[in-house]
Amino acid sequence: MDRLVSLHSSVFGAIERFGDGLLPLLSRLIFAGVLLVYFWKSALTKVGDGFFGLVSPSVGAYAQIFPKQLEAVGYDSSQLSVFHWAVVVAGTWAEFILPLLIVVGLFTRLASLGMIGFVVVQSLTDLYGHGGIEHVETLGAWFDGAPDSVIMDQRAFWMLLLLTLVIKGAGVLSVDKVLQMRHVGQAAHA
Template structure:
């Protein structure tokens, strides 16, 4: 009986050692700063792409962007759908945010605030296009992770914090 218990212990110990080695390998590949950088880039890309499509040049918002907010996009709220108020202004603000906030994320400057802004935009997008919830949930999760754990060491925020000490 003791031999079976020893064999069971040895088997559990070997399995535990194997699991720990695999976990150590995974930690080597997915270290926090790389993960935080990847999250910042992954969240920035879809918003940047959307923002670029709204502009014809510097501060020259294209007509399609305004048309979308004036006629196509509707807030799917109870009693609605409702149109966006002041669609020209909303299109300009959204187009500007879709350029500025991703740039801040990529550089890692005011990162948590930029992620908060993109989370707020994601919520409005969800209310506007409810069927896109799987993608919107992914964006929200990335924004929340950035807000919770910060930009990581590969960021302007990290450099500024080091110089401020």
């Protein structure tokens, strides 16, 4: 029995050590394949017209992020406050910048924490701002045998992927790794 445990520990210990760099890389690859374009398409719907579109959001941006407040002012976004504008602009930029940082592996832990916050706000807006809480299939439930709800099922996987990046970092092929190696090299020469 000791030989079996030793063999098991040896084989899976090597896999675990190899996986420390590979798991975050695969997480970033899956993020790129599944969520990068999703978030960028969403961000593009928020950009206003013209050259200053990134600081002059579309009415649709306000409708997505502040649906009840926009409805209360008759869908005239100019009636909303500077706070609403700042949140919409920051959210739009976050949808472009944070996914890009994750994919290239730059400030990955911070970008992943930012995306976790973004997904939490997105989920709460979907549930309460857009009325998804009234539809059981949108919220969903764990352990119900149906893996297709938007919030409890789908976004739980998003969170797991992002938490992996917060805990493990960017992995072997990343700008973070290059910067880390450069920093270690400079410290060794100092």
